């Protein structure tokens with residue numbers, strides 16, 4: 357698939373990105389996920405983003421757009437995200453139907469390009485989804501594709517986006533759902549020139565760590581939040597959130613997480629899984 361070329365709005369070549377992740381929308385917008393109406397929480401996040409007036413160049417959505425794999429949930433997603441009036445790129449998560457998304461999103465105004473190239477940075481959207489299971493697995497052809505993109509455009513810093521954060525986060529239940537071949541992923545991407553960042557979803561919490569000069573970032577969900585370092589499944593009281601990232605020409609990244617005001621979208625607390 358052809359890459360998408362994009363000129364950032366900034367003077368210095370910095371690329372500004374809004375990351376939204378784990379929207380978990382249903383075909384029926386009135387349904388809730390463990391007490392949170394995911395349609396309403398995503399609308400509230402988009403309202404807050406529009407109020408902030410942050411001048412981002414594109415939206416990156418890092419998987420689990422749907423909770424029920426339905427066409428209708430993707431139509432809802434496309435309608436909601438169109439309010440931002442920016443290019444939107446995505447990758448599938450474990451709650452998504454990847455093949456369906458790639459078939460329909462173009463017609464719904466969501467970009468299906470997997471490689472976004474700007475003068476100073478390029479973005480590679482990989483698929484770690486395994487059909488009908490929660491954990492992730494990266495196929496060799498995905499890694500080869502990342503290497504191919506980096507080789508094809510060698511003068512840009514590289515940001516790889518993938519649903520499953522390829523690291524353990526010290527949470528026993530959530531770590532069983534990690535990318536199961538993360539060693540292979542990390543070994544491979546550290547050999548690709550210019551990889552500066554891995555940006556993920558899936559863990560429904562804020563994460564930011566640098567390992568061997570690569571920044572690993574994950575972001576709160578626009579719906580429910582998981583409690584960091586919990587042994588068993590546990591929902592956090594923190595509100596739905598989003599992240600802005602500024603990718604600078606020198607290869608560094610500034611980033612900030614924002615959340616909705618407290619107590620607007622409180623989940624049930626007595627549940628054991630989802």
Ligand SMILES: [Fe+2]
Nearest residue numbers: 378420449558
């Ligand atoms: Fe998720």
